[in-house]
Amino acid sequence: MCSRPEPREPLRHVAVIGGTHGNEMSGVYLAQYWLQAPGELQRPSFSAVPVLANPAATAACRRYVDCDLNRAFTSAFLTARVHPDDPYEAFDFVLDLHNTTASMGTCLIAESAHNIFAMHLCRHKLQSPELPCQVFLYQLPGEESYSVNSMAKSGLGLELGPQPQGVLWADLLVRMRALVATALDFIQLFNQGTAFPAFEMEAYRKVSSVDFPRTEAGDLAGNVHPQLQDQDFEPLRPGAPIFRMFSGKDMLYEGESTVYPVFINEAAYYEKDIAFLQTEKLMFSVPALPMLAP
Amino acid sequence: MCSRPEPREPLRHVAVIGGTHGNEMSGVYLAQYWLQAPGELQRPSFSAVPVLANPAATAACRRYVDCDLNRAFTSAFLTARVHPDDPYEAFDFVLDLHNTTASMGTCLIAESAHNIFAMHLCRHKLQSPELPCQVFLYQLPGEESYSVNSMAKSGLGLELGPQPQGVLWADLLVRMRALVATALDFIQLFNQGTAFPAFEMEAYRKVSSVDFPRTEAGDLAGNVHPQLQDQDFEPLRPGAPIFRMFSGKDMLYEGESTVYPVFINEAAYYEKDIAFLQTEKLMFSVPALPMLAP
Structure with a gap:
């Protein structure tokens, strides 16, 4: 690109x-x-x-x-x-x-x-x-x-x-x-x-996606954790809860670095096997946009 | 009944x-x-x-x-x-x-x-x-x-x-x-x-339903007014705004008595031509529920 x-x-x-x-x-x-x-x-x-x-x-x-x-x-x-x-x-x-x-x-x-x-x-x-x-x-x-x-x-x-x-x-x-x-x-x-x-x-750049926990049959086995819901663009640190199983158990984020989840619990992404996207936070330089020649 | x-x-x-x-x-x-x-x-x-x-x-x-x-x-x-x-x-x-x-x-x-x-x-x-x-x-x-x-x-x-x-x-x-x-x-x-x-x-008993404002072609011409959104079960008094037209104008509730809207802006009711249901608030007596005979 x-x-x-x-x-x-x-x-x-x-x-x-x-x-x-x-x-x-x-x-x-x-x-x-x-x-x-x-x-x-x-x-x-x-x-x-x-x-x-x-x-x-x-x-x-x-x-x-x-x-x-x-x-x-x-x-x-x-x-x-x-x-x-x-x-x-x-x-x-x-x-x-x-x-x-x-x-x-x-x-x-x-x-x-x-x-x-x-x-x-x-x-x-x-x-x-x-x-x-x-x-x-x-x-x-x-x-x-x-x-x-x-x-x-x-x-x-x-x-x-x-x-x-x-x-x-x-x-x-x-x-x-x-x-x-x-x-x-x-x-x-x-x-x-x-x-x-x-x-x-x-800006926040996409790194990967995370699926819901699922049963062997492919059905959902839990939901987005209440502590993650509505936390789009906020830092998710290793060890923080990301899902709550219907059985009551919590699932934790096991990555090694902080990520920034977005599209948390987007309805259209259930069928795409996406509970949320993981992004990284970037700082970068944008060059000037020159004036149009008259 | x-x-x-x-x-x-x-x-x-x-x-x-x-x-x-x-x-x-x-x-x-x-x-x-x-x-x-x-x-x-x-x-x-x-x-x-x-x-x-x-x-x-x-x-x-x-x-x-x-x-x-x-x-x-x-x-x-x-x-x-x-x-x-x-x-x-x-x-x-x-x-x-x-x-x-x-x-x-x-x-x-x-x-x-x-x-x-x-x-x-x-x-x-x-x-x-x-x-x-x-x-x-x-x-x-x-x-x-x-x-x-x-x-x-x-x-x-x-x-x-x-x-x-x-x-x-x-x-x-x-x-x-x-x-x-x-x-x-x-x-x-x-x-x-x-x-x-x-x-x-x-309890709240259904009285009637209210459709969205529409164009002659049947498309929506406005949305639920911000002052009505999320006010389910709250009193709606004559003269209060219920819709905001896309043109910017407000539509007011023209009924003669206070009603209690419910299912305000329910997604499934758009196709049923319902922006919200009007209810009346009732008080009534419920008779005792007797003990089962042994």
Whole structure:
């Protein structure tokens, strides 16, 4: 994975995608609303396009119908596409709106720290005191990109939680809407010729996943420990409890180093055999984003 | 609807049902566990039978596959059953375990106040200071019973929330388990010849349901108002806000009298066009439950 080059021209083609997972309601209903009232997504230098990504799954209020859209965009899938005019390809930048049942607060998801434009966007205002957020980097070293964002030249996932699947909560809707507005404002600043200096950044990078304890038949044998529930982005130290067995016994974290769990007890991950993801906390330098040539 | 006669004989055939809705996980996993370790459901005078009600829906982690099991047990369905040996018919009492995404806390659900045995069970310990709970009566006057419990001579639903669909939270599992244990202890006391005196009781009875605001196309046009979210069982007074439109405008409650909303923003009710149920708060007398004849 090499760094994405920073954009050399204004970003004119921007999409805001809801419903990549049809039961994550903040994005589903915002996209539906913006399709009727697109004015909110207009800026002087561009108009972002609202997209309802997965109408069949949205209608059924399920994550997906046949396969998980956020796991489908490998290069094999992309090159096999039968719709060469797929609109995703045309976008310079994509905001992909998600919810999680985990206590992730406001989380910005990028493939890696090499996406310099996305890192500057994370930094800009999104990390203001009024709207605190964390940055999660999902790509393992050497791993191929597979999310919806890989269809755009650059992109960022907005992951807000906790919110149950199939439910729309007022506070998360307001927060999602404010995040999208701030992101569009940043793109407008870039388009009109603002330069952004280099900075140091903190983020959480995926290391591995941990499955639930299971019976020999594969059924759950315990649940996420109450001391781990809702502790997303907090340090998990060796010896701390991670599961409580239905029999009453506790299971402890046996790793040798401190990790930072995220997506703790996410509903959609039960079928993927994931109770939580382990991340490491990184500090790294992000180079400056130069001003566009006039 | 006439009163159910109180039992004249010990209750020997008791079922504890999880998975009536396959994505309400406290009951699903407790039933799965008890099927392997049934000792927890034994009492001196009886052994309760764990039942996983809807294995196909449970496997798919969905509320139901073809139709909603908790809405299917009308008398037309029951008399049309092709399995005359259906085990539900044989039970003297059924505990039906549910979760909701609404902030219902610990809620006990019965068809009506005429189910005297269930009312005594609600009263007994379940309303102790250590485990506060509310009682919800779902049957409208003249309405036919349609839940799983109508298949047993008597029964009670345990509705714990908030918990997202498809997720198992430690604290709700512990609470559900304690409620089931307390209910079985009550049945044991009754079976061994304890009498229970008459008492005054408070409960919430369903009056009607309220749909979300919608566009002409039927899509949502707003969400549950932040001032109503999580206010289950609290008084809703005329003029209070109930929805916030995506356009920013508030919708107010225009009823003439105070009601008590429940199941506010329950995920499973979106497809039923229900944003919340309106209830009235009742006080009523429950007659004594006499001692069994030796």
